[in-house]
Amino acid sequence: xxxxxxxQVAANYxxxxxxxxxxxxxxxxxxxxxxxxxxxxxxxxxxxxxxTCVPTSFQAKRLITKHNLPLGELDTNPVIELTIDGxxxxxxxxxxxxxxxxxxxxxxxxxxxxxxxxxxxxxTKDAKKLGDRYKKGIPIEVVxxxxxxxxxxxxxxFGGKAKLRKAIAxxxxxxxxxxxxxxxxxxxxxxxEWEKVNQDLTMIPGVVETGxxxxxxxxxxxxxxxxxVVER
Ligand code: 5RP
Numbered sequence: 001x002x003x004x005x006x007x008q009v010a011a012n013y014x015x016x017x018x019x020x021x022x023x024x025x026x027x028x029x030x031x032x033x034x035x036x037x038x039x040x041x042x043x044x045x046x047x048x049x050x051x052t053c054v055p056t057s058f059q060a061k062r063l064i065t066k067h068n069l070p071l072g073e074l075d076t077n078p079v080i081e082l083t084i085d086g087x088x089x090x091x092x093x094x095x096x097x098x099x100x101x102x103x104x105x106x107x108x109x110x111x112x113x114x115x116x117x118x119x120x121x122x123x124t125k126d127a128k129k130l131g132d133r134y135k136k137g138i139p140i141e142v143v144x145x146x147x148x149x150x151x152x153x154x155x156x157x158f159g160g161k162a163k164l165r166k167a168i169a170x171x172x173x174x175x176x177x178x179x180x181x182x183x184x185x186x187x188x189x190x191x192x193e194w195e196k197v198n199q200d201l202t203m204i205p206g207v208v209e210t211g212x213x214x215x216x217x218x219x220x221x222x223x224x225x226x227x228x229v230v231e232r
Contacts (some may be wrong), residue, residue, distance in 0.1 A: 001060060001223075001224075001225050001226065001227050003122050003124070004031075005120045005122055005223070005224030006122035006222075006224060006225060007031065007032040007034070007035055007120070007223055008035040009224075009227060009228070009229055009231055010032065010120040010122065010221040010223035010225040011032055011033070011035035011036040011038075011039060011084075011120045012036075012039050013120075013221050013223075013225075013229045014036060014084050014106055014120050014221050015021060015036050015040050015043065015084065016039070016043075016179075017149065018041055018082055018084070018116075018118055019040060019043065019051065019069070019082065019084075020106065021047075021049050022050050022051075023051050023052075023081045023082060023187075024051075024052045024054065024072060024077045024079070024080050024081050025040075025051050025052065025054065025080065025081065025082055025083065025084065025157070026053075026054050026056060026080045026082065026085070026110040026111070026113070026114050026117075026227070027053045027054065027055050027056060027061050027063065027064055027077070027083075027084065028056050028060065028083060028084055028085025028086055028107060028110075029056050029060050029085070029086070029101050029107060030059075030085075030086035030100070030101045030103075031059040031086070031119070032121055032122070033063070033084065033085060033086050033121050034063060035064075037053075037063045037064065037067055037069070037083050038067070038111040038118060038203075039054070040067070040069065041067035041068070041069060044069060049071075049217055051070065051086045052070050052071075052072035052077060053069045053070060053071060054071075054072045054073060054074060054077055054080055054110060055106075056085065056103055056106045056107040057101070057103035057106055058160070058177050059101070059103070059123065060103075061168040065132055066123075068189070073146070073192075074109070077209065078112040078113060079113060079115070080110060080113050080115070081114070081115050081116070082114060082115065082116045082117075082118065082203075083110055083111055083114040083116070083117045083118070084118050084120060085098070085107055085111070085117060085118070085119060085120070086098075086119065086121055087119045087121055087125055087213075087220070088100040088119060088125065088134045088211070088216075089125055089126055089127050089130055089131075089132075089133055089134035090119060090121065090126060090127065090217070090222075091127050091128065091129055091130045092106075092127075092129070093192050094215075094217045094220065095130060095212065095213065095214050095215075096119065096211075096212070096213035096216070096217055097130055097138055097139075097211055097212065097213075098139070098201065098211045098213055099138075099139030099141070099182065099210075099211030100117075100134075100136065100139065100211075101173070102165070102174055102176050102177075102182055103176070103177065104139050104141055104209055104210070104211040105141050105176065105177075105180070105209040106177060106209075108213065111213065111216050112216070113163070115167070115216025116218040117213075117216050117217050117218055118217075118218055118219050118220070119217050119219070120220075120221050120223075121219040121222055121223070122222065122223050123222050123223065123224050125222065126220075126222045126232070130187075130192075130194065131187060131189065134147075135186070135218075136164075136184050136186070137160070137161075137163070137183055137184040137185045137187060138184070138185045138187060138188035138210060138211050138212055139165070139182050139185075139210070139211035140154070140162070140178060140182065140183045140184075140185055140201060140207060140209075140210050140211065140212075141176055141178070141182055141207075141208040141209045142181050142182070142183055142206050142208060143180060143181075143206040144173075144175075144179075144180060144181045144182060144207060145206075146205070146206030147164060147173075147181050147183060147206075150152055150162070150183065150204055150206050150207060151163075151164070151183055153204050154183065154185055154204070155202065156206050158185075158187060158197065158199065158200075159187070159190070159203050160167045160185060160186050160187040160188045160189070160193075161185070161186045162179060162183040162185040162186075163183065163184050163185075164182075164183060165181070165183070165184050167184040170229045175200055178208070180208055183199050184222070194212055194214050195214045195215070197212065198212040198214055200211050220232045
């Protein structure tokens, strides 16, 4: 089974087992969520399911409208029953690295307004410790004018390297849906206490949000090469 098929089985499993009629749903971002929205659209069509979908990014919004699913927003749906989202890595304590696609701020806002956050992913995202498998570091969304001092502060506080994200080498910086930059902090191989790290990072003026999701994830489903789904 390919990686794409592994993403799809996890997505289908989550949508088939956790989405109910008349739900307000948060729709995450990334390539795995595309399969979840496809499955959701099938269920809406065949079962006449009623759902409202609140996006976590411009990409998610386009996905929702492309499939003619009802689009919601936080103003009118401040409490979301369930959010289905991808992740870049999930550790054994269910701490997540998110933001590989640059959507971490809105993803974290939607997750914080959700009764449950479910992660769908292929088996490569399943790690014992953060950094075991995902080598690009923790995405940190920052106000553009402050990216240099923030980079220096992060490196002085924790070690490692905080790199300005660029779409391609030598190009300009990636700009998020919120008009900010992203630093990808490649952290040293230390036993970090991620909740504290997250707090310390968000205390740096100009840091808008981090891609560390601590104590936010209810369940994670990993599609396996053999075609089954492992639940954590
Ligand atoms: C975007 C995210 C994505 O959910 C994460 O990068 C996983 O993406 P994919 O499903 O494409 O592997 O956090 O900001």
